[in-house]
Amino acid sequence: MNRIILDEDIHSVSDFRANANNLLKQVKKTKRPIVLTQHGKSYAVVLDVSEYEYLLEEIELLRDIRNARKEIQEGKGIPHDNVYDAIMEKFKK
Secondary structure (H helix, E strand, O other): OOOOOHHHHEEEHHHHHHHHHHHHHHHHHHOOOEEEEEOOEEEEEEOOHHHHHHHHHHHHHHHHHHHHHHHHHOOOOOOHHHHHHHHHHHHHO
């Protein structure tokens, strides 16, 4: 995901309401999120769907890695050579 550009990607909710179509086109074109503010404070983020899906996939992968590391630390891992041998045995059949 591209990083926001402060003077282009931060808008008030009122501005978003008035210019929603153009701002949504900007999000789609630039792949950058838009931060919406209300009363001068951050309120919400508008994100392109494909960028959102990518973030979810990345989070899922990072969780899988964290869980795998935990399992290895707990002694639940399988040595690489054992896995390789098991896979090769299945292909020989």
